[in-house]
Amino acid sequence: xxxQALKFYGTQIASRLLIGTALYPSPQILSxxxxxxxxxxxxxxxxxxxxxxxxxxxxxELIKQLDVHVLPNTAxxxxxxxxxTTAQMARELFETDWVKxxxxxxxxxxxxxxxxxxxAARILNDEGFKVFPYMTxxxxxxxxxxxxxxxxxxxxxxxxxxxxxxxxxxxxxxMRSYFPDIPLVVDAGIGKPSHxxxxxxxxxxAILLNTAIAKAGDxxxxxxxxAMAIDAGRLAYEAEPMEPxxxxxPSTPVAGTPFFKIxxxx
Amino acid sequence: xxxxxxxxxxxxxxxxxxxxxxTLGHGLDKIATARNGDFVPAALRAKTHLSExxxxxxxxxxxxx
Numbered sequence: 001x002x003x004q005a006l007k008f009y010g011t012q013i014a015s016r017l018l019i020g021t022a023l024y025p026s027p028q029i030l031s032x033x034x035x036x037x038x039x040x041x042x043x044x045x046x047x048x049x050x051x052x053x054x055x056x057x058x059x060x061e062l063i064k065q066l067d068v069h070v071l072p073n074t075a076x077x078x079x080x081x082x083x084x085t086t087a088q089m090a091r092e093l094f095e096t097d098w099v100k101x102x103x104x105x106x107x108x109x110x111x112x113x114x115x116x117x118x119x120a121a122r123i124l125n126d127e128g129f130k131v132f133p134y135m136t137x138x139x140x141x142x143x144x145x146x147x148x149x150x151x152x153x154x155x156x157x158x159x160x161x162x163x164x165x166x167x168x169x170x171x172x173x174x175m176r177s178y179f180p181d182i183p184l185v186v187d188a189g190i191g192k193p194s195h196x197x198x199x200x201x202x203x204x205x206a207i208l209l210n211t212a213i214a215k216a217g218d219x220x221x222x223x224x225x226x227a228m229a230i231d232a233g234r235l236a237y238e239a240e241p242m243e244p245x246x247x248x249x250p251s252t253p254v255a256g257t258p259f260f261k262i263x264x265x266x
Numbered sequence: 267x268x269x270x271x272x273x274x275x276x277x278x279x280x281x282x283x284x285x286x287x288x289t290l291g292h293g294l295d296k297i298a299t300a301r302n303g304d305f306v307p308a309a310l311r312a313k314t315h316l317s318e319x320x321x322x323x324x325x326x327x328x329x330x331x
């Protein structure tokens with residue numbers, strides 16, 4: 001529906017909704033929710049595999065059937081070394097040089113450890129990765145990530161899994177204005193379709209979320225709902241919303257109002 | 267030989283990382299490996315000799331957000 005195509009590192013992505021693959025009630029519901037959401041890019045991860053467990057194999061087969069782009073993450077990594085090695089393992093496993101780079105500072109807030117994030121981004125970009133950094137909305141950090149080679153930035157909306165929506169809309173608006181030509185994705189903290197629509201109306205290029213769909217009472221219906229909200233928000237941005245004003249302004253013409261008297265005009 | 271495999275102390279007779287993966291039944295699985303914090307590409311597993319107290323990670327694709 002959008003007039004302008006979304007591109008990450010030169011690759012066109014047909015949907016502005018990027019969704020995670022974790023926390024769904026079942027693989028079937030995961031698959032159905034992704035179809036309903038029309039998402040064409042899903043996040044995945046790597047985890048320890050027990051002897052003879054073969055649990056990764058089944059998940060890999062499911063993902064291949066979905067016919068979507070995959071974006072492996074480095075979730076849970078707390079150091080540069082852990083993140084870099086995890087990214088390297090994920091590149092081999094998922095056969096992509098795209099990586100959602102997470103370096104986590106704190107278990108309670110899951111906020112990005114931005115110093116390590118910048119360093120890991122520089123190392124991975126030098127190794128040929130296409131880095132999608134999960135970050136705060138700090139402009140100084142953003143500039144360093146761009147200087148490190150990142151061509152996409154992914155500021156958080158709110159802490160991962162919190163469903164709080166856009167905790168700092170002013171900072172997100174500032175970031176959009178400051179980086180008009182870099183694809184910006186609100187990643188994490190989205191709880192409802194209205195949160196996603198709000199970010200899209202600001203001009204964000206895409207939304208990345210997981211819990212809001214996976215933990216909904218009906219993930220399939222919620223996937224469709226997010227798709228509609230994100231389309232609506234993007235169209236609204238392209239349509240250039242009106243400027244808000246403090247005082248009322250009548251929409252119905254004043255001229256010709258029945259019983260009109262000049263005293264009625266204040 | 268005593269190694270730490272995915273965070274747990276384990277004893278193995280495997281001499282290389284490739285052998286270790288084989289004894290764990292990962293022969294044909296889609297896995298990735300690291301030794302002492304460094305990524306070991308699949309092609310180098312057979313040449314990667316294990317040493318006492320090595321820290322080995324063996325991972326597979328999983329759901330993620």
